[in-house]
Amino acid sequence: MATALTDRVLMKGNEAIAEAAIRAGVQAYFGYPITPQSEISEYMAAHLPEHGGAFLQAESEVAAINMVYGAAGAGARVMTSTSSPGISLMQEGLSYIVGSELPCVIINVMRGGPGLGNIAPSQADYFQATKSAGHGDGRNLVLAPSTIQEAADLTLLAFDLADRYRNPAMVLTDGITGQMMEPVAFREGPSLPREVPAWATTGAGDGPVRLINSIYLEPEALEAHNQRLQEKYRRMQVEVRSEAYLMDDAVVAVAAYGLTARIARTAVDRARAKGIRAGLLRPITVYPFPTQACADAAGQVAGILTVEMSAGQMVEDVRLAVEGRTPVRFYGRLGGVVPTPPEVLAQIERLLSEVKAR
Amino acid sequence: MATALTDRVLMKGNEAIAEAAIRAGVQAYFGYPITPQSEISEYMAAHLPEHGGAFLQAESEVAAINMVYGAAGAGARVMTSTSSPGISLMQEGLSYIVGSELPCVIINVMRGGPGLGNIAPSQADYFQATKSAGHGDGRNLVLAPSTIQEAADLTLLAFDLADRYRNPAMVLTDGITGQMMEPVAFREGPSLPREVPAWATTGAGDGPVRLINSIYLEPEALEAHNQRLQEKYRRMQVEVRSEAYLMDDAVVAVAAYGLTARIARTAVDRARAKGIRAGLLRPITVYPFPTQACADAAGQVAGILTVEMSAGQMVEDVRLAVEGRTPVRFYGRLGGVVPTPPEVLAQIERLLSEVKAR
Amino acid sequence: MASMELIIAGFGGQGILFLGEMLTQAAILEGKHATWMPAYGPEQRGGTATCTVVIAEEPIGSPVVADPDALIVMNRPSMDKFEPRARAGAVLIVNASMVDRPPERADLVVVAVDAAAEARALDKPQVANMVLLGALLAARPVVAMESVARALAGHFPPDRQHLVEINVTALTRGAAAAARQLPGAASARVA
Amino acid sequence: MASMELIIAGFGGQGILFLGEMLTQAAILEGKHATWMPAYGPEQRGGTATCTVVIAEEPIGSPVVADPDALIVMNRPSMDKFEPRARAGAVLIVNASMVDRPPERADLVVVAVDAAAEARALDKPQVANMVLLGALLAARPVVAMESVARALAGHFPPDRQHLVEINVTALTRGAAAAARQLPGAASARVA
Amino acid sequence: MKQVFTRPASLAETPMHYCPGCTHGVAHRLVAEVLDELGLRGRTIGVASVGCSVFAYNYFNLDFQQAAHGRAPAVATGIKRVLPDRVVFTYQGDGDLAAIGTAEIVHAANRGENITVIFINNAVYGMTGGQMAPTTLPGMRTTTTPYGRDVRVTGYPIHVAEMLATLKGVAYISRVALCGVAHITKAKRAIRKAFQAQLDGKGFSLVEILSTCPVTWGLQPIDAVRWLEANMLPVFPLGEFVTDGQKERA
Amino acid sequence: MKQVFTRPASLAETPMHYCPGCTHGVAHRLVAEVLDELGLRGRTIGVASVGCSVFAYNYFNLDFQQAAHGRAPAVATGIKRVLPDRVVFTYQGDGDLAAIGTAEIVHAANRGENITVIFINNAVYGMTGGQMAPTTLPGMRTTTTPYGRDVRVTGYPIHVAEMLATLKGVAYISRVALCGVAHITKAKRAIRKAFQAQLDGKGFSLVEILSTCPVTWGLQPIDAVRWLEANMLPVFPLGEFVTDGQKERA
Amino acid sequence: MLKVVIDVERCKGCELCVHYCPPKVLAMSPALNTRGFYSVVLIDEERCTSCAACAIVCPDMAITVYKAERVAVR
Amino acid sequence: MLKVVIDVERCKGCELCVHYCPPKVLAMSPALNTRGFYSVVLIDEERCTSCAACAIVCPDMAITVYKAERVAVR
Ligand SMILES: Cc1ncc(C[n+]2csc(CCOP(=O)(O)OP(=O)(O)O)c2C)c(N)n1
Ligand SMILES: Cc1ncc(C[n+]2csc(CCOP(=O)(O)OP(=O)(O)O)c2C)c(N)n1
């Protein structure tokens, strides 16, 4: 799989995601334009039909997610992409998708909120993505790429995980990762065409009929269904992925994901350059969350600094993992402002001095 | 304010909420039918016009929440009500409402999910209600009544808090509390008509124009706006409310809200009858969450049992408050199944024996 | 006895919710605490209906009852479903017109009333539910019959007040039928 | 020097994103790591445009640069906004045709090129951006001019390959103009 | 003895949960008969909506998807786009299709989405207990118009067939009623034409079916049929609004 | 010297962010002139939508609300229901109104909601960079129809004015175009009639305005106007579709 | 076998068939089925024409209709 | 004062006014405004009829039009 660095192509994150999906064998894409992710739709419009897939611009995000439901239920590899307000509109559909256990991929290129906000990068939809898929107790699998290479790789992985667990998989990224360019090398997806699942409503033949459904009128039946789902979420824990950078001898850890993680990485490098033993703990899956990795770090470091482009969301998962065993501090920028390496470095130093003072 | 017990009227929770809203001076109601809360709409249809208010059945929950936005922005006391799938559909509108800082009241009579689920009671929308109002970093104020009297009282309070903080306030309840009857005595709301806020777009006169808006294109401007919002959420912490029942000498605490809390209360009574020093910690506001009350309890009891009609949501807030200082166990029923007092009692006993075994 | 955890179960259309409501209202008129909780099946018609009523002197915790100390079962499926859940010593009122088997448990106070027949005797089939409520109150006088009469009076609009009487008559008929089956003390209370 | 954190800023329509892309592509062709990050204002036309390019031998952390070590400023507002942010010792390439003031800081390596005039001299106003890139590479040869030429060749479709030459010419003109202002060592590298 | 009336194979044995006399059951049977007659059972996918017909999947002997309230046309689009050679239909009520699902039905029609829509107009939200629908008649009492629908406040009964008939993607649209044998027979013909349009690849087809809801109307079943005849027929004229849309427009 | 052309008072001084030659600016001015002439400045509330006109509130000298994408008619409804004696209008693009906002516009119209809608049809999503709109012409290239709009896949340009004209709650609907002085003058007359209908309490009024988007069409402003004349006028016929709806129907 | 066979357990007693039977040969039975509904009986088979109107209007597919087979006389 | 006054800073150089001026008395100016747009000049005031066509088509309200006031001769 190792690719010579020069074999890589320079691509926007949005386009790399679209291309990765095509290579993963996506058979249908339904979406509605919204900045900063419209390039995904545009790339699909230009290229998916030539690969035999269906591209359709839906009349809204509500329609798009329900088209995804229909196509996924009919057994196709399918995806949609949008940005924050669009994800809000998809909450009901997502809940139906988790309830009916349909595999599909959703891309959220987060932008500044709340409301119309702006089109600058953000990480303020973390709770919405990780804590629940709409109403009810459903969950999305959530993958958070930090580079464009990873955006492509995780898009591919998202399709596989979605199929493996019959569950929506979300790639949670941001306006900068969507809009920036970086070299990327593509891997090919699973063998095409993948098998049509037996549960899919393909209207084929005279065998027993198939049903895609989330209504269970009897509480006991709905409870049993939910228990199955919860049991599945527990099984998903094996998919947890995270990266530890310079954590071996770290006395202070930065926890961050996505764009913020790579900014934090530069800050960690600068801290090391100043002789501070900082490390980076980077969740790659944010649901399932790398609780164990955080808990382990808690036993080692003098403090954890969580950095997000939000008012503090992932930091709750860090705190839940750490359970008070080490101080957890938070640094966030809001509304599309991106933290810079010097800012993060300053926070690392501040955390250290705070910890020492105690 | 004390009312003779016999002055009370027997009413369904849904109707009591509607009547309380009318007494609070609600000027407009927009909603879309959904079980188990349609009685709220029906009561409003029958009675709001005679109080000079506007009742309109919207074409959807999406339309309803945006009508609420318009009416709230025009300075009216306004509310909507729905149940879980409808709340999912309102996520974008809610995010606009928090972003534009509009006061309004939203009732969520939770039902079994995910997806279409069923119409039985549930508490599985806790994360959705408390962690974020749609995309972005916005928050709802969230009140969780445990009796019908409290449903009426908290509805009234919701209007006041909404106005005080220019923020949506949600009454988070469930299908049983909405459908059951219990005696209720009504308090009158704030002086009517309340003053039209100066920021409202009333199209009145030739003064400076007013604007209701959530777009701030410059990241720095949106960050400043968000910081104002976060500062407001910090101020809201003074509104935290919870009830401690038999906690003074408790060695084990049950944490539960809403319907589950009253079931837990019976279980606590039965535990006491068996000589177990159990107590109940009941959040009344779930956002802001009574973190301090939980933290205090953590210092006192040998363990906390959190009971919910969900797969475990509020328990995260309990854990965040407790920070590992006492074991926190969870007992949940799903999909519309309601935990019974004997089940909860068994869990209390189990927690105690577990704790003793250590 | 001032408290009760009652489940009423049967077909939709048998007046189950109304029975529960009148009982609950009667308790409230007496200054007690009370909750009324319905549970329906999905169908608009012909489904099953259940109603749980809790009456107590203290504020009520759970309106949900797992192990009732009183039961009114209006049809066979309800009998099959709820009999096993009753607390030891609970009162079980059986609608003999619709339940074709005797109870299996020996630890319950059982009263079987042919409510349909009693109601037919009054020429008002709709009041079978009040017959059963009367039977319940005979066995477990958690509220006074008089309070139920007041609740009924409060329920019917002015132009339908004449219906109060027939309902009260049904109540007393049910109580009388039950009294015949109950040990002396309880029947004395009914009189 | 093998790494660079560059911000290019000016009006939309000045070819800023393209400049950045060609530089980034050149770095990649040399096997380096590189990121290109745009930032626009809300307007479809006439707004401001910024592009950040980071080039490094190691995987790149932050694609966001707070304190650039290289700057190309294409108009006065960009000069005002970004000059104060440059790291000490950074290279500052000034588009003299649009920036009507000298820099205020003394700790920067400044090269001012009248890019419009240079491009006009080539009868191709559109290549002003390449003139500035040439100037940058003269001052900070983070990639070889040759690699930019290859990037340009890779960019233009077959029927527009003739445009490669004029762009390369603009590059070298810019480099030459810069060389005249730079201390000996740097200008030697350009040759 | 020859059997002259048989249950269609596309219908399952499961007894239906509908209220006594509710014509949802008749509509189900007509669709199933048409699918049988056209030989489509093995290649059809139905989409159930949210309304009293939410359990339609239990009654049809077909692959089915249950769609979110109002979104059946989007779900059907998703299916049809990935399985263009299958027959796809939705079965939707007037709350589902004409209120919350307005955008989805309009755009499926406008795209000429090659699906068939069975649209049950009973002038009310049946499943949730009888609230006003967009098709509720002026003056009609429902639980959310307790004093009768006031058109000045809530507008007029919406004419879905006529509105969609203005869209170019539509191949077939008609309105029929389930009152009496003759109308039921006509309704079946309309349903057949609608599916035939899909089979011919002509685009979007829809049959609006005036149906009874005895329970929420508060009427005995036969009185409900009479009420439909007396009150709904004058407001919702029967007939074919588009018969060969795509051809005309090609 | 007498000033024969003045900025209307209902318009603020703020320079507009629209691209050179974009006729959004003309539409703004016409609305403001009408509000001035009818003396409505002090009692009007505008609702901006999501599209290039999202900042309309900066340009109108009026109380304004900015609505979520497509939901302006619902927001306007909320305002009008609590302030029935104020004048309320929405300003929406074709993506906003005819795609995501279809349900809200149809139901506002059907309810006869007493508001005025200014509907800018430029056949494209301007703000997001030129994707297909429901009104995009057959064969037209956009960023999501890179090979031209294929009507078999995406359907036909939707005719909003004609579709809404079938609804009974509508008092006034017309379609005008912003190409040249005569058309602009007619457009203003239509806008005036629409607001007059609201003032007269007649119900829902809408003016569909064919407008240019030079940038995403890839044309110079004057070529964009010519393109509109040559390509949009034949597809979207101008005229009045409903002129006194409520009266006719009363 | 009767010309009209009613599946009593499917019947919900809506009476639509009774109303639409042209010769009026159907009637409500006084017996309840296990779901609590009265169902329908054929009271005059003689006059039944096997026209199937009852089955066509029955919403619950509770009716099967048979016709005496006659050898077609061409 | 000129009959047609152009607010150079508002003008975006779209040329619509130039095109729609009946006597063609407007032209693009070679100067850029501070926002980077070329703007418009009145090149032949004599022939300007103060018809306001330019102002009516201008999307940016960059044009004010004046007319010489004549005493009305009735
Ligand atoms: C998002 C959402 N909103 C509301 C509901 C509640 N709901 C269920 S069915 C229904 C309306 C059904 O009416 P209709 O479509 O006319 O079907 P009918 O029952 O009359 O056949 C509603 C509003 C829901 N399930 N989901
Ligand atoms: C829920 C949601 N979806 C998508 C968007 C992105 N978006 C912004 S404007 C727009 C379309 C604008 O097109 P139109 O309404 O035609 O207005 P125009 O810009 O052409 O004037 C879209 C899709 C959004 N802001 N919110």
Ligand code: SF4
């Ligand atoms: S409520 Fe109405 S539509 Fe629903 S099943 Fe009953 S009669 Fe039919």
Ligand code: SF4
């Ligand atoms: S993108 Fe189009 S509609 Fe938007 S401002 Fe520019 S020209 Fe106007």
Ligand code: SF4
């Ligand atoms: S077949 Fe015809 S005649 Fe015989 S019972 Fe049925 S409707 Fe009546």
Ligand code: SF4
């Ligand atoms: S129509 Fe069908 S369900 Fe109704 S009474 Fe006749 S047989 Fe029974």
Ligand code: SF4
């Ligand atoms: S007023 Fe008329 S004549 Fe004068 S410049 Fe303008 S368009 Fe031309």
Ligand code: SF4
């Ligand atoms: S129409 Fe207006 S903006 Fe365009 S060139 Fe003329 S004055 Fe300038």
Ligand SMILES: [Mg+2]
């Ligand atoms: Mg209906």
Ligand SMILES: [Mg+2]
């Ligand atoms: Mg547009």
